[in-house]
Amino acid sequence: MESTGGPYLNTAAVTSPVGIARLLQMTFGCTTFSLVAHRGGFSAAYGTFCMFVWTFCFAITVFIITCEFTHLHSCLSISWGNFTAAFAMLATLMSVTAAVIYPLYFVQLGCYPIGCEVRDFRIAASVFAGLLFIAYAAEVFLTRAKPGQVTSYMATVSGLLKIVQAFVACIIFGALVNDSQHDKHVATQWCVAVYSFCFVVTVVVVAFSVTGKTALLWFPFERSVVVYTFGAVLLYVSAAVIWPVFCFDSKYGSPRRPDLCAKGKCPWDSQLVIAIFTYVNLLLYIVDLAYSQRIRFVSHL
Numbered sequence: 001m002e003s004t005g006g007p008y009l010n011t012a013a014v015t016s017p018v019g020i021a022r023l024l025q026m027t028f029g030c031t032t033f034s035l036v037a038h039r040g041g042f043s044a045a046y047g048t049f050c051m052f053v054w055t056f057c058f059a060i061t062v063f064i065i066t067c068e069f070t071h072l073h074s075c076l077s078i079s080w081g082n083f084t085a086a087f088a089m090l091a092t093l094m095s096v097t098a099a100v101i102y103p104l105y106f107v108q109l110g111c112y113p114i115g116c117e118v119r120d121f122r123i124a125a126s127v128f129a130g131l132l133f134i135a136y137a138a139e140v141f142l143t144r145a146k147p148g149q150v151t152s153y154m155a156t157v158s159g160l161l162k163i164v165q166a167f168v169a170c171i172i173f174g175a176l177v178n179d180s181q182h183d184k185h186v187a188t189q190w191c192v193a194v195y196s197f198c199f200v201v202t203v204v205v206v207a208f209s210v211t212g213k214t215a216l217l218w219f220p221f222e223r224s225v226v227v228y229t230f231g232a233v234l235l236y237v238s239a240a241v242i243w244p245v246f247c248f249d250s251k252y253g254s255p256r257r258p259d260l261c262a263k264g265k266c267p268w269d270s271q272l273v274i275a276i277f278t279y280v281n282l283l284l285y286i287v288d289l290a291y292s293q294r295i296r297f298v299s300h301l
């Protein structure tokens with residue numbers, strides 16, 4: 001057998017600061033969903049979402065550690081640096097969401113009616129869910145692009161913001177389908193089109209970066225991303241103006257929450273969530289546009 005010129009195992013994958021952070025992610029993730037599955041329990045869509053987050057992040061983290069430890073990632077036809085940076089940011093957002101949702105809906109101070117043992121398991125699971133978020137946030141901090149450093153696009157501020165923008169868009173979509181009455185006016189349908197278009201293009205940008213196929217395109221990918229980000233800012237400005245007017249102006253909607261609106265089934269609540277996160281994403285795209293002027297893409301890292 002011919003020598004490969006180096007060790008078969010990459011010990012830095014588990015001994016470096018990033019490697020230690022990933023080992024902690026794997027430990028905290030496994031502990032969290034084990035506590036919930038064993039005794040803590042979960043129910044309804046919120047609990048199912050939390051369990052999906054913890055198991056999904058655990059599985060991908062194990063995959064990343066295995067590939068880096070055995071050098072198998074060099075056999076994959078993707079941009080490994082972009083993939084790991086994008087996943088770390090996504091896992092950070094998903095884990096912080098689960099770390100907020102699970103204790104909010106399942107943790108209580110008293111023992112009745114679930115029992116003290118179940119309560120203690122749920123509190124412990126919530127603590128480890130918070131530690132899991134910190135571990136993923138630490139990886140994002142450690143792998144982010146430093147000034148003057150040549151790194152993958154997804155590790156830059158602009159690349160990380162793409163993940164956040166897509167995640168915020170998913171929150172908007174969740175509110176849209178929750179009886180938001182978005183089809184009541186043509187103007188609000190335009191806003192839905194804006195959210196959908198920007199989400200799809202953002203996902204395409206991330207996909208091309210992760211797969212490392214940007215160099216194969218017949219047009220300059222770097223310039224196209226900057227142009228798209230500028231267009232997304234303009235589109236979100238229109239949505240940020242139109243949505244509040246047609247939902248909260250007294251001529252088209254209600255400036256205040258109706259008294260008879262049931263909790264969890266009130267269109268006004270969904271409309272408010274959409275309005276808030278529209279402004280959040282608008283700010284993210286503006287910051288993205290500012291940072292995208294100062295970066296250069298490296299697709300093969």
